[in-house]
Amino acid sequence: KAGVTQTPRYLIKTRGQQVTLSCSPISGHRSVSWYQQTPGQGLQFLFEYFSETQRNKGNFPGRFSGRQFSNSRSEMNVSTLELGDSALYLCASRLEAGTGPQHFGDGTRLSIL
Amino acid sequence: DQQVKQNSPSLSVQEGRISILNCDYTNSMFDYFLWYKKYPAEGPTFLISISSIKDKNEDGRFTVFLNKSAKHLSLHIVPSQPGDSAVYFCAASPANQAGTALIFGKGTTLSVSS
Numbered sequence: 001k002a003g004v005t006q007t008p009r010y011l012i013k014t015r016g017q018q019v020t021l022s023c024s025p026i027s028g029h030r031s032v033s034w035y036q037q038t039p040g041q042g043l044q045f046l047f048e049y050f051s052e053t054q055r056n057k058g059n060f061p062g063r064f065s066g067r068q069f070s071n072s073r074s075e076m077n078v079s080t081l082e083l084g085d086s087a088l089y090l091c092a093s094r095l096e097a098g099t100g101p102q103h104f105g106d107g108t109r110l111s112i113l
Numbered sequence: 114d115q116q117v118k119q120n121s122p123s124l125s126v127q128e129g130r131i132s133i134l135n136c137d138y139t140n141s142m143f144d145y146f147l148w149y150k151k152y153p154a155e156g157p158t159f160l161i162s163i164s165s166i167k168d169k170n171e172d173g174r175f176t177v178f179l180n181k182s183a184k185h186l187s188l189h190i191v192p193s194q195p196g197d198s199a200v201y202f203c204a205a206s207p208a209n210q211a212g213t214a215l216i217f218g219k220g221t222t223l224s225v226s227s
Contacts, residue, residue, distance in 0.1 A: 003157070033214070043157075043202065045214035056214055086190055092215075100149050100214060104156035 002027065004105035006091050012111045016106045018079040025072050025093030031055075032074040033102055034066060037088040045091075049074055050096065078110075086112045116140045117205050119218035128227045132190040136203030136218055139184065144204040147215065148177060148188045151200045160201075162187070193225045 013019050020082055025032050034046040045058040049068035053108040066076040072093075088109050092102035118137045125133045129196035136150075149157035163177045163186070172175050172227040176189045192196055200222050204215040 006156075035215075035217075042219045043204075043215075043217040045216070048214065058214060092156075101162050103157045103159055104149075106156045107153070 005101055006089075006108050007037060008104035008108060009106065012107045012113060013081050014053075014113050015081055015083060017081050017095055018077065019110060020077050021089055021091075021110075023074045023076075023091030023105060024068075025074070025091075026103055027103050028095065029093035030072050030096045031094045031102075032068055032072065033092045034074070034076050034081075035054075035090045035092065037090060037107070038086075041059055043090070046076065082113050083112050084111075086110060114139075114218075116143075117203055117216050117218040119201075119203055119221045121217075121221050123222045123224070125224045125226065126170075126193045128195055128225055129192045132192075132193045132197065132223055132225065134201050134203075134221050134223065136186050136188075137184060137215040138186075138205050140205070140207070140216075141184070142207040143216075146177070146179060146186050147204045148175075149202045149204060150197075151202060151220070154206050157181050157202055190223075193223075195227050198223055198225045 007022045012087045031050045033048040035043050037043045047057045048055045052068045063079045068074045088107045090107045095103045120201050147162040148160040153158045160176050161175045163179050179186045200220045203218040204221045206213045
């Protein structure tokens with residue numbers, strides 16, 4: 001059974017640019033969450049989507065946004081990139097509301113120059 | 114304000130012995146707890162979970178214990194194997210439902226020597 005797939009695995013951008021990251025959940029999973037991992041802050045919740053609707057949002061600026069498509073695939077977008085946005089961005093999926101743990105992809109490593 | 118704390122950044126154990134990883138939480142609304150394992154360059158892998166209606170959950174070599182009154186949970190790995198060497202994250206959420214974020218601890222690096 002295929003796991004959560006994130007593309008691309010690595011990305012290098014410069015300050016001020018924008019970036020779009022993609023996530024394909026496990027087949028049949030309808031809930032997708034995004035997390036940011038940095039050495040200083042650890043894993044922090046960005047947002048969760050379920051049935052194409054954002055259900056919750058973490059404490060991140062409006063430059064961070066996302067969406068979910070009808071096939072449950074999700075994208076997150078970061079605009080006006082800052083040096084501090086350099087991080088590992090992880091996507092996690094699970095079946096649906098109230099059922100089981102979240103399963104993570106291997107992440108997209110974003111580096112801002 | 115860290116709501117989930119893993120106070121030991123690292124733990125070293127010999128192969129075959131027990132590994133005990135600890136986690137404390139402050140939010141009394143948390144009622145679903147999980148442990149994840151993470152190897153370098155990979156995403157976290159789900160290990161085991163427990164809901165607040167239980168005080169113990171077991172899956173093979175992994176057992177999670179929950180002490181609600183102390184707001185403390187622990188992961189026991191018996192017997193420990195070199196392949197268990199990884200970073201272990203404790204996570205918690207108020208309820209197991211959509212829109213509920215997982216709050217993670219900073220992780221404990223486990224090293225199992227042969």
